[in-house]
Amino acid sequence: MKRNRILLICLFLSITASIIGSAAYSDKTNHTVFVPQYQGKQPKNIILLIGDGMGLTQISAGLYSNNNHLNLEQFPITGLIKTNAHKRLITDSGAAATSFACGCKTYNGAIGVNKNKKPCLSILEQASQNGLATGLIASSSITHATPASFIAHVPDRADMEGIAPFFLQTKLDLLIGGGLNYFRKRRSDAINLYQQMQDAGYQMGNYTENKLSSYKPAGDRPFAWFSADEEPESVGNGRDYLPLAAELAGPFLKKRSPKGFFLMLEGSQIDWACHKNNGPYAIQEMLDFDAAIGAILKFAVADGETLVIVTADHETGGMAIKQGSEMDSLIIGFSTEQHTATMVPVFAYGPGAEQFSGIYENTEIFFKMQALFGFPTTSTDPKK
Ligand SMILES: [Zn+2]
Incomplete structure (x- = not known):
C-alpha cells in the first residue's frame, strides 16, 4: 500500500507542467480540433500501448477479477476516442x-495507407527518420493489422507476405511477436527475410530456439524474437512473453539512441477472445496486457522522460457484465461477435499526458504524439 501511495504522489508531481494557449488544426475529418499548446516538458520517449478490442467492460471485467485492481488505475489522465473508420x-x-x-x-482492411490506398508516413517511420530508436511488440503475429500499420503500407491486411518485407525497409531496433513463417518459411517467393535481418546486424531469436526470458539483448545491436510460426498462443495456453517484452523494451530502446524512442506494444488477443464471446479468455488477456502496462509504467516512472499512452482500437463483442454478477463471479454477456462503435478510453502518464484528456477522434492520437515529439507536421491530404 505504501509503495502505491508513493507512486501516486510521483504521478501527481509529474503533471504539474503548464498548458498555455491553444492552436487549431483540421484533422481532415471535417472537425476542427483545439489542442492546447504544450509549453512544458516534452517527452523524449513515447510508448503507445494498444489493447485490441479493449472497451470499458473488458477493463472492468479485468479489474473486478483481479481483486478490484489494475495498473491502469495509476494513470492520472483519461480521455475517450471516437473510433470510426472512413465511411464506416x-x-x-x-x-x-x-x-x-x-x-x-x-x-477497413487498410495497412498504413490512406483512403486512396496511398502510403502514409507513420509516427514510427518519422521517429526513425529523426534518429530515434523504434520498437514493435505484439501478442499476435508482428505482421498482424495493428503492428503492421506502423511500419508497412499495403492495401489489404490479409497480405501478410507483402507486409513482412517492410520490416527491413524501416530498421526497427526491437521486434517481438509471432509470424515467423512470413519471414522465412512458406514464403511463396522463397526469400529468407529472417536471414536478411541477421545479415543486417540483428540479434535474432525465436521460440523454437529459446524462450524470450533467456535472451539478454545488450543494446549494441537491434533485437528480434519471433514468438510463433503464425499466431501466438493465448495466455491460457501458456503464452507468457508480453509482460517480459514490456519489461525489457524500455531499458533496451534507451540504449539504442540518445535521442529517444517510439515503441508500440499491443495486447492483441483481447479482441480475439471477444470475437469468440469467451469471457474468461478476454479477462486473462486483459490481465496479461495490464501486467505489460505495469512493467512499462514502472520504467516510465523511473525514467521521467517517457510518455505512456494506453488506448484501444475499438471495442469487440458488445461485452457486458450482467445482472447477478459479483466481484468474484462475473456473468459475462456479449451482444455481437463483431466490433462495436462505442468510444474507447485513453490513459496517459508522463510529460505531455494532459494532452490526452477529453473526447476526440482517434487520429488525434497521432497528431498529439507528433506535436509532442516536435516532428514537423506531415500531410494527411488523402489526394496524395
Ligand atoms: Zn477484431
Missing part, C-alpha cells in the same frame, strides 16, 4: 491502427 462507423484494427500511426481515417 465500425472500424477494423487496420483502419484504426492506421489512424493512430498516420493521422488519417481510412477504409
Whole structure:
C-alpha cells in the first residue's frame, strides 16, 4: 500500500507542467480540433500501448477479477476516442491502427495507407527518420493489422507476405511477436527475410530456439524474437512473453539512441477472445496486457522522460457484465461477435499526458504524439 501511495504522489508531481494557449488544426475529418499548446516538458520517449478490442467492460471485467485492481488505475489522465473508420462507423484494427500511426481515417482492411490506398508516413517511420530508436511488440503475429500499420503500407491486411518485407525497409531496433513463417518459411517467393535481418546486424531469436526470458539483448545491436510460426498462443495456453517484452523494451530502446524512442506494444488477443464471446479468455488477456502496462509504467516512472499512452482500437463483442454478477463471479454477456462503435478510453502518464484528456477522434492520437515529439507536421491530404 505504501509503495502505491508513493507512486501516486510521483504521478501527481509529474503533471504539474503548464498548458498555455491553444492552436487549431483540421484533422481532415471535417472537425476542427483545439489542442492546447504544450509549453512544458516534452517527452523524449513515447510508448503507445494498444489493447485490441479493449472497451470499458473488458477493463472492468479485468479489474473486478483481479481483486478490484489494475495498473491502469495509476494513470492520472483519461480521455475517450471516437473510433470510426472512413465511411464506416465500425472500424477494423487496420483502419484504426492506421489512424493512430498516420493521422488519417481510412477504409477497413487498410495497412498504413490512406483512403486512396496511398502510403502514409507513420509516427514510427518519422521517429526513425529523426534518429530515434523504434520498437514493435505484439501478442499476435508482428505482421498482424495493428503492428503492421506502423511500419508497412499495403492495401489489404490479409497480405501478410507483402507486409513482412517492410520490416527491413524501416530498421526497427526491437521486434517481438509471432509470424515467423512470413519471414522465412512458406514464403511463396522463397526469400529468407529472417536471414536478411541477421545479415543486417540483428540479434535474432525465436521460440523454437529459446524462450524470450533467456535472451539478454545488450543494446549494441537491434533485437528480434519471433514468438510463433503464425499466431501466438493465448495466455491460457501458456503464452507468457508480453509482460517480459514490456519489461525489457524500455531499458533496451534507451540504449539504442540518445535521442529517444517510439515503441508500440499491443495486447492483441483481447479482441480475439471477444470475437469468440469467451469471457474468461478476454479477462486473462486483459490481465496479461495490464501486467505489460505495469512493467512499462514502472520504467516510465523511473525514467521521467517517457510518455505512456494506453488506448484501444475499438471495442469487440458488445461485452457486458450482467445482472447477478459479483466481484468474484462475473456473468459475462456479449451482444455481437463483431466490433462495436462505442468510444474507447485513453490513459496517459508522463510529460505531455494532459494532452490526452477529453473526447476526440482517434487520429488525434497521432497528431498529439507528433506535436509532442516536435516532428514537423506531415500531410494527411488523402489526394496524395
Ligand atoms: Zn477484431
